[in-house]
Structure formats: C-alpha cells, structure tokens
Amino acid sequence: MATASQHRIKKRVLKTAHFIGLFLAMALICVPGLWVVLNSFRPTIEIMAKPPVWIPQDLNLDHYRAMFGGAGEGGVPVLTYFRNSLIVSITSTVIALLVGMAGGYAFARYNFKAKGVLFVALMASRAVPGVALSLPLFIIFARTGIIDTHFGLILVYVAMNVPFTIWLIDGFFRQVPKELAEAAEIDGCTRWQAFWRVEFPVARAGIASAGIFAFLTSWNEYALASQLTRSTTSKTMPVGLLDFTSQFTLNWGGMCALAVLMIIPALVLTFLVQKHLIAGLTFGGVKG
Amino acid sequence: MSTRKFPPWLLLLLPAFIIILAVVAIPLIFSLYSSFTPYHLTRPETLWKWTGSFNYIKAATDVNFWKAFGRTVLLLTVALNLEMLLGLGLALMVSKVTHGQRALRTAMMFPMMFSPILVGFQFKFIFNDNVGLVNNALQSLGLTDVAIPWLVDANLAMFAIIFAEVWTSTSVFAILILAGLFALPQDPLEAAKVDGCTPWQSFRFVTLPFLMPFIYIAMAIRSLDVARAYDIVQVMTNGGPARRTELLWTLIGRTGYVDARMGYANAMGYIAILMSIGFTVYFFLKLQSARRELGMGG
C-alpha cells in the first residue's frame, strides 16, 4: 500500500514538474514574440517608458493606420511588399519542390558514379554564407538586367532551397519499394505514370514538410534580398522592415506592425500543414 | 534522342545543378579570383591587379581575424549544442501532452516565423540596458537595482546573441526530434520496461539512439543555415563594442561593403566557407554512421 501511494505521489510530482517545465518553456518561446505583437498596438511613449508600464494603458491601431497611410504620414507600401513576398516565396517554393522532386528521384532510384560526393557537394552549396555570394550575384544580376525583379529573387531562393528539398524527398522515394513501381510499369503504366500513381502519393508528406521549410526560408530571408531588390517592384517584407529606419530614427512600433503582418500568414500556413510536417519529417531524412 | 546521350539521372539532376551552378558556383569562382586581387569596390580597375596570396597572408596574420574566427566557432558550438539539448527537452515534453498538442506544436514553431533581421531588432530592444524588457523586469521584480549592460559586457553580450540565436532556432530541433519521437517503435520500449529498465535507462539506451539520426539531421540543417545569424548579430551589436562580439560574418560584411575592400573580404570569406563546409560534412558523416548503427542503410 505504501508503495502504491508513494507511486501515486511520485506520479503527481512528475506530472506537476512536466506542466511547470512545459509552461516555462512555452513562456520563453512565446513572450519575446508576443511582446512584438503587443508593441504594435502600443504608442511609442509606452513602449519606451521608464519606469516601465507593465499593464498596457492605451492600446490602439495607430501604427497600423500610419503604415497604411500615405507617403509622408508614415506610410509604407505594405501591400506591395506583401504581394512581392507572396509571389517570390510561393513561386520559389513550388519550383524548388519540382526541381527537388526530380533530383530526389534521381538520387533514390538510380545508381551512378560519385553519387555520394555529388550529394555532399549539393548540400555544401547551401553552407556558403550569403556575404560571399551577394556581390558577384549583384554584378551578374545587374549586367543581365534581372536585378530588382521577382525573377532574380526567385532564382536565388530556389538555389537556396533545392539542396534541403532534394535531401528530404530523396528519403521518401527510397521508402517506396522499387518493385512496386516496377509492378506498375509492368501493368502497362509508363514510368511517368508509375511515378505519379505510386511514388508521388507516398512522398506527399515529405514534400509538404520540405515545402514549409522552403517557404519560411524565402519568406524571412533578408541579407540577399536587401542586395538584389531596390524598389517597390520587388522589395519583400523583411527588406521593407528597414523602411522604418532612417539615419537617426527607428520607428519600433511601426516595425512591429509590419512584423505582425509578416508573421500571420506564416503562422496560419504552419498551423494548416503542421500535421503533414511531422509525418513528413518522420520518414524523410532518416531512412535515406 | 537526348536520353541516349544523357543518362536519366543526369537529366533529372540537371535543373538542380544548373541553378546551383548559376547562383552559387559562378559567384564563388568570381569571389575566389577576387580574393587574389586588391579589389576595391569603388575602384573597379583594382580587379585586374594580381597580388597572389597577399590577402590570405594578411588575414592569417591578423589577430582580430583569428579572434573573430575563434568566437564564431565558439558561437556555433555552444549555440548548436544548446539548441539540440533544449530542442530535445522541449520535444520530449510536448510529446507527452495529450490535449491541444496541435496548438502547442504551432506555438512551439512560433519563433520560426520571425525573420532573422526582425529577431535582431527585437532582442536589441529586449536587452537594451535602459528601457529594455529584461532589465525592466529584473528591476521591477526587485532582483537588481542596476542597469545590466547586456549588449556591452564581454560575456553578457555573447550570451545575449546566443540567446537570440537559440530562441529562433530551437524550434527547428524540437520539430525534427518530435518527428523522431512519433516514429519511435513502441516494442523495444515495452521490452525495456519488462526487463526492469528505469525510465532513464530506457531513454538512454532505447529512445536516444533512435533519435540520433534526427538530431544529426537537425544539426546538419542548422549548420547550413547558421550564417543567417549574421542578420541578428549585425543589428544587435554589429560585432562591437570593442570587437567583443565580432564574428567572421560581421567582420567580412563590414570589410566588403562598408570599407569596400572586397578582395580582402573574399579571402576571409573563403576561410569562413571552408569552416562552414567542415561543420556540414562532419554532421553528415555522423548522420551516416548513426544510420548504419540503426541498420537503415545509407
């Protein structure tokens, strides 16, 4: 009996510890982020107050109103930036997935010389810091006239995302037994049809998870975008954040308002696909 | 038919290789060439002057460069390991939750929605010594009555940067490890229980080995992405004060663009690239051996 109640106490302690630990961890994760969201609704005087104002006295939409206002009233072409971000991120994600599927399929289904080296070389290309690329890219883009275009940025993001996409998708295709695809081919399907009917459905979760990583990378990228975009024709939202800075001032409240507009779509998308994300990652890279 | 000349695998890989060639390889060749010249951005003619290994020798004999190099390796090592441990802990806690896990998982990924440049500004304000969130909280709670110079003190500044970096990236580890936990086969765990293993033993000898490949994947992905920390550091401290938080990336970025000495910056950049590739290859080898141990092939 004593052991049973001891056991129960131990269990309860563990449960409480688990709850407290989880609560603290979630607080650490969410508070710095929610603080940004909160600041977007607070007047600057309250954000910067000393002594601090802990309970918000004055929540309003002023920063948002100013942001959507005209030039000179604190307006920033948010909608244009939003559109640019959306076009660039979605297109580059889709292309990266297509290219990644082709590449992943090649690595999973064919044997060829130097496969391992090629694979690592592909991955290593992602490890090159943007600082080393930005100037040569600028020169090439400026000379070929694709600077400050959606196309240029999309090209760069595809290259950034392809290695990881190939890697994840490769793992999925390997899960599908080769015999299954071959059987389909014997049944009269072309290789192409066999791919879409047999192999693609299995890899769908992996593609979804590769997609979300690619999307978030493109959506949030700043260093290269700040070099390769110039005007409202292609500036994305992370670059747009810098519109709230001038030589001497920084409008932190306004920046937070734009940040919230950046976070919401990413958050919604993640919430929608995160089930696939987990499933995708589960089988993806490991069994490669 | 072109397929006769090209094997199908090459055809399938061609788009990937063309894009990477155009966006990564060609620029890298240019960078490599310019690292042997005194290339100065505002004087384009300097690109045609060959100075051999001058820039490399200059970098290799510069104390500040090696200090930045050491600090970068330190940051990578500490940040990656911390992220891994915290991510593991977080994933274990989240996996035990039965209700509302979907919302919890989304919340867990919250920091991934933040652009690194935004994270830089965010933590610059959070760690501001005068009106920042952290000092305000500490002072209001009566824990301290001095303003702690988070972004200035030699140790605290690195801590603040690592904190920001860990905050953004722990999610990546947590989500990948969580995926591993979901895939964890239940049989060996049951068997371990029957054999009388303590929870710690079954974690140490059953769960952890199974998770290792996931951990190495996360490490490899993160080591590919760490240069993103440049945005964060650049906004938070820009390597200062007094070079206390100078990293390779801030040093290279400033030399290349502000000083316009691109040749010298590229020479330093090449040393940095070798380091990044070293990290990545290391984790790949680890990943492969972990896979082999689990009998997953490679």
Add this chain to the structure above:
Amino acid sequence: MKGRVASSVLALAAGLGFATAALADGEFAGVTIEAKLIGGQQYEALYARIADWEKATGAKVNIISQKNHFELDKEYKADIAAGTTNWCVGSNHSSFAPQYPALFTDLTALIPAESIAGFVPANITAATIDGKLTMLPRAQFDVSALYYQKSLYTDPAKAEAFKAKFGYDLAVPETWDQFRDQAMFFAAPPNMYGTQYAGKDEAINGRFYELVVANGGKMFNDDFTPAFNSPAGKEALQWFVDLYKAGAVPPGTTNYLWDDLGNGFASGTIALNLDWPGWSGFFNDPAASKVSGNVGVAPAPKGSAGVRTGWSGFHGFSVTEGCATKEAAASLVDFLTNEDSQKLESAAGPLPSRTAVWEYVLEQAKGDAYKSEVLAAFQETAKTAFPVPPTPYWIEAGNLIFPELQAAILGDKTVDQALEDASAAVDDLMKENGVY
C-alpha cells in the same frame, strides 16, 4: 512654382548656350530620369513634389531604388563595381560622398549660378569635393545641439548642492567640462543618467572627431597622416572614459546608435543629450515623449580650445557621370532643392540649407517659443559646423578607430594605448592605399 521652374530652366538653357527651344514648358518631354532616392518616412514627403516637376518639364521620373542610407551606400559601391551607373539622379550624403569621387558629375556647369548662390555657403563648400560640386543639399542639414531637461535647472536644492560641490553656479553648460560635471551630478542610475552618447560604429567616431576639433586638434594632417593621437585627442577620449567610469551614462551606451539616444531622452531618464535636429519635434510631442514641455535646447558646448563641437552632414542629390540626360537630371536636382522644396521639407522639422529658407523658417517659428529656441540653438551651432575630413578613406579609417575608442571607454585599453593602436592602424591603411 511653375514660374520658378521655367526661370531656372531658362537660366540653365542660357548657361549652356541653348537657343529658344528651351523656353517652352515640357522641355524634357520624352525623357525618363532613373533615380535612386533615399527611402524612409522622414525623406519621402518631398518626393510628392516630383509630379509637379514632371508636369512642368514633360519628363518622367522612375524611382528605381528606395532604400535607407546605409543600404544605398552599399548599392552605390556595388553599382560602381558592376559598372551599372547609367541611372541619373541619386541621393547622397556629405559624409559618404568622398568615397565615390568618380560616380557623380560636377554640377557647377549644370545648375544656374544664382541657384547655387542661394545655398548656405558653408554647405556648398562641404558639397564640393576635389573642386567638383558633387551634390545640391536638400533641407536635411544635420548638426547636433544640446537638449536638456529644463526642470533640472529650476530646482533650488539642486543648484545649491551643485555649487557646494563644484564651486560654480548650475546653469546650462557652455563647455564640455561643465557638461561632464553636470552629467555626473545629475546621474542617479538606473533611473536617471547624466547623459548618453552614441557609442556604436561611425557614431562614436564622429563624436570623438568633433570633440578633438573642439579641443583644438584634428583627425588628420594635411597629408592625411593620422593626427588624433595628440593631447587634444587624448583629452577628447578621456572625456568619454570619465563619463563611462563615473556611471553618468547608461552602461549600454557603447552599443547605442541614434535611435537609442532619441528613445532614451524621450523616456525621461537622460538629463543632457547632444542630439540631432530631427528629434526636436519628437521630444516635445506628448504622445511620444515623457519630457515634452520640459525640453530646453542650447547650442553645442565648446571644447578646451573654445571651439564648439559641430560635426555636421547633410543629405543632397547628385547626378551621375554616366547619365545620358544630365540637363534634365540637374533640373530635377535643382527642383528638389529649391526654396519651395526646402520650405515643404523643413516644415516637418529638418533644417534647411538655403539662406532664404532659414529666414523663412525662423519667421514662421515666431510665436512658437519651443520651435524658436530649437532653431536659434541649431542656427548658432551651424555657424561653426564642419563636415567630415575630405578623404575617401574616412569611413574605412573610422572602422579602424571606433573599436579602439570603445576599448578605451570600456577599460580594455588605456587611452594612450587605444589611440596609439588606432593611429598605427590608420597609418597602415593610408600607406596600403598609397595615400602617402
């Protein structure tokens, strides 16, 4: 306004020996001017006027880049490297301009002399590099004056305590030594600091530079050998060190940039603040600042040589050497910096760079005590203001100097050691670039 454009176009045409064709409106019909203009809320109100210029001349302006200052600087350098410099009009800044000697063309021949004569002469001098007038200043002239909390000087208890301690009357400081005494006196951390300074990047460098000059020294000799490792330089650096050591500045001050300063003073925790004119409205705005209604403004204090600090800079517009339609581009630059443009821009607070607009702004401010005080203080400071040393290596040298200054402030190095190291590094830089 249209008349003004027409007359300047006329003058321009006459200056170039053009015939009567230039008289008509729509002179530049069919021309498209590609422009790279500084972005950011403070700067963009002016661009609304571009439509008027387009209407008057028939030309079209295509803004191909709109970035903040530091990003624009990077872009210009990358443009020079890529050889893509055939766009026409670009925003420029006096502190950055010496870096790109070949990018921008000499405006002297393109702008009517009477238009140039309307600018504050010192600004035109500063905009002239190697004998070339590289830009026309817009109404964004910057020099720092002293902001302070007025209530600190009306408290008899404070005045008495100060006199007892320092032996002279407490009054708004006129020298940097008095400033230091008072900053130490007012400090009561962590909720009140005597002052603060921008200790990061080029900011600390600029502050050091102006104090060196105010103490009778200089940054470079005439042949651009470093000259700041001098008694005046040491005295200047010691000033920063003293304030930091005494805890009179926030401990994070070496990581502050201008925005931190502005927010700090507005939070009411800083007694004395040397800062830019752009903040004057913000500081006195009850919705943004806790010290609104309590802000005093005085000219910048003087150094030990009796010289006021006055590190100054201004924004302007330049025309590239590679521009195919320089006349049209120059006409746009002239338009964006003419009296009407400057009146519009300075209405929001920034300081003008035209003599007539200074008078206009002072006239307008009559009846507004705060604004008059601001303008008087900045006008006085502007009289003796000076730009950065005219060398293309100013920014590079600064990147070598500022970490050493920070090291001295934080106590990693002694003042002597820091200046010696900085001086040696700058010397190497100059030699490597063949300056001497």
